[in-house]
Amino acid sequence: MKTQPRVEDWIGRERTDPPGDIVCERGYILHWLEATENANPKFWDESSDIAPPSMLSVWMRPLQFVPGRTETFMPLSLHFDLKEAFDLPDGVVSASEMTLHAPVRIGDRITTTQTVRDISEEKTTRVGTGRFWTIDVTYRDQDGEVKGVETYEMFSYKR
């Protein structure tokens, strides 16, 4: 039988993922503006090299197919590790916060560091029984400049 993981072994755990597959580029920015019907000339202007700040998490999401890659990288991999360790197959984001530092610019390649900030006791909600946890994700560019910090509060559960 699987031993129960200890919450204290997970709090503070940190993981730096390999740099993102996607380099910030104009096509993605336009796709984002298209999806949110955003007419802001700050981003449509062809001389501008700035991505909308709300795009922050786009730059860490891996490609679903890469030649020769046998495993799909999971964004927010610590979240999935926690789900597996605590045997909680389903999960929802209950709250999220973004703090936006230097803008991500065309050509930037982003690396993320995830940290587990806290894990709750077991709780039962409308959807099932599980735990809330908080993961901070710090986004840095190729020069180490901090672009933003995202905090995800998740509820992972079993029906």
Added chain:
Amino acid sequence: MITHDNVSAGDVLPALEVKIRARHVVMGASSSRDWQPQHHDTHWAVERVKVKDIFLNTPNQAGWIERYLTDWTGPKGRLGKVRFKMKRSVCAGDVLRFEGAVTDVSTDESGVGWVGLDLRLTVEGDIATECTARIAVPVSADDDPWSRAGDEWRP
């Protein structure tokens, strides 16, 4: 265009209503590279998640929130912080309504003019997402929050 001196606590933003189509949900998922099935697979959303249809993903909601805010501030508005809590899913077929009000106006030590806001995203009067945001706006006609870097930008 909004400048810092013409904003006050209590100001109300014009509401925005968007009829969310399956295309919005799928394009939102695609543009944020989020391939979790509940954002593109109706069968999964209905049978597994037990909602009526595919629904907007978290990063795409952040994108809509930024768009709603900068529609109001104009292009010099620069988002500093946004926090939101999702209470119910926003599904294809829903009419999503954005409303917002200014909660505070301040200037920091570097001279950046900040506006704090509370936003509500509702569907048929039910709160889908509650949000607080902090966005920098110009303190004068020749100021631009996008020119701030390093220690001068404290979001």
